[in-house]
Amino acid sequence: MAEEGFRLDPWGHIEIKDYDRLYKVFGIRPFSEVLPLLKRAGMEPSHLIARGIIFGHRDFDKVLEAKIRGEPVAVLTGFMPSGKFHFGHKMVVDQLVYLQRHGFKVHVVIADAEAYIVRRIPREEAVRIAVEEYIANMIALGLDPKDTVFYFQTNRGTAYYRLIQLFAGKVTAAEMEAIYGDVSPAKMMAALTQAADILHVQLDEYGGYRWVVVPVGADQDPHLRLTRDIADRMKGVVELERPASTYHKLQPGLDGKKMSSSRPDSTIFLTDPPGEARRKLFKALTGGRATAEEQRKLGGVPEVCTVYHMDLYHLMPSEEEVGRVYRDCKSGRLLCGECKLLAWSKLERFLEDHRRKLEKAKDIAWRVVEAPRF
């Protein structure tokens, strides 16, 4: 190992199972190959890119080439309006803000149709959550609402719905079952609607953005592949480019499992009161050893430490600072208690600052989106 373990290896600290499968079987490409194009497009890599959190892509080179040629480019993401906005969501918003600052038009889909038909979330509740939790937090995180299209799936207009209808003729029940595990009308509609979300911004009615990238976790790739196939199959009816995508590693939950609103201690919500946030952070799973003595001798394991991942994803944008934490943990110089205090000092400041921004953002949020009537 020697020095090897101390380098900030962009592919090292966060484990992804089955890279080979992703690359060889599914054809996702390493993100590193587009770094030269990123530079040519005048885009300094964000910390998520520099750290290899964004590790793969499909056709993002084409989007960057279009951008270099001066053509309009866009990024699209969606969320289901349920639960509260947490640090897992923040990571995606950070990507949006990064791309927006480099000239990408941002589209944010509020998946209220899906929320309603799949999860039975009452409409008024879905609208409130969408606006006050998601959109407000996004704006507070720096997304410029003047350059963002926020829309509800149930309020997007005729041409968008026409796509959903036409897509229905382009997929089979067997494909649906393979990807979604069932063939219920609800799932089928949600899948076709998602494909329309990704593809409709290419229509003139919605700005004619031919070059669209969708940032997702690798687990979302089957949806992207279906959407790419649908785009191909629409030839002769509506000409649609295949969407590009980037793939990011999911931040692990504070309990070491998947981050999820349904296990509130697995994540920190951006509206958690300071005491609550502190409590969650201090009981988070670390890569510490059984005793302080042992840890001083062997060093910690930041690769499995959920606090280190908070630093890496959110709290320490400086390479130098996060590199120091990584090295000092590995060497045994930095023990978990002290490391948590360090993270908390960053987190506390962030949350306080965010709370202030969020209050203003809520008013703005209600103004930037038109809620559907039913």
Next chain:
Amino acid sequence: MAEEGFRLDPWGHIEIKDYDRLYKVFGIRPFSEVLPLLKRAGMEPSHLIARGIIFGHRDFDKVLEAKIRGEPVAVLTGFMPSGKFHFGHKMVVDQLVYLQRHGFKVHVVIADAEAYIVRRIPREEAVRIAVEEYIANMIALGLDPKDTVFYFQTNRGTAYYRLIQLFAGKVTAAEMEAIYGDVSPAKMMAALTQAADILHVQLDEYGGYRWVVVPVGADQDPHLRLTRDIADRMKGVVELERPASTYHKLQPGLDGKKMSSSRPDSTIFLTDPPGEARRKLFKALTGGRATAEEQRKLGGVPEVCTVYHMDLYHLMPSEEEVGRVYRDCKSGRLLCGECKLLAWSKLERFLEDHRRKLEKAKDIAWRVVEAPRF
């Protein structure tokens, strides 16, 4: 038998299999029970009603009661834009014209989404057929375009599509399979779109017609039942009344089988040249006996005669005239050759008159509907 066979029995001359099943199992009601309400609503029965061709209904009494109270009422039908307009289509249009003249707002759905996703009919072809074949013929048959909403499924606006999305959460794959025989996304979308066609006119956006009747053949009842169930299940989301329906006996094809564009000799198209129409009529299946002598002795069987059905459905609105043909056939006084000549004299005049009206109607047809862009 005696005089019995000579009466114009509204339930007699056209055979429907399984009345009992329709009435007892499925709860379709005999149309005769609404005749008093029809009278109270100021509506003289049309020949299709008087002759029992319209034989059943669901909730049409509620529509008539609403009309008597002075509330707006509507009728809705749809067609797939494929093939040519024939006498099977004309029967439904005659119902629309009758209801329109009695104050019903008419809605005509052009099922272009269905045509595209289920039958792969190219869009431009579907639009041309919809306008020049269907809408033009409807107008030529007396439908007043000023009081008719013609619309394409792919161009109907947000609230309509929202219904389709929401309906997806209200039906199961098992229901779809039971009714449509498969669970392909194409069929599901077609089914949900059809439910939205029937129900969306109740929304304020589309005129707020709460009382809607859909005239269909009995074979279409499963679709109606599904739509009624969906209306019930939307309670608390959107308040929708169950649609009413009327049921008509399908006119038999000239070959005695089901009338269909795909067997051009089974029906007469309203644009058939006179020679062609005459040829089809004269080779049509009748209820004649093996020899003229036998027929003079035993009488003919108008119940199975496809020419008699042309008289009954289309050519002889006068009860006296069609009654005379029926009786003279049964008694053996009227033989098939003479009877066909009589029908042809009516048909020839109708087609000539219709051709003239159709030319004017085509120009109007292109103006009354907005065709979708793709």
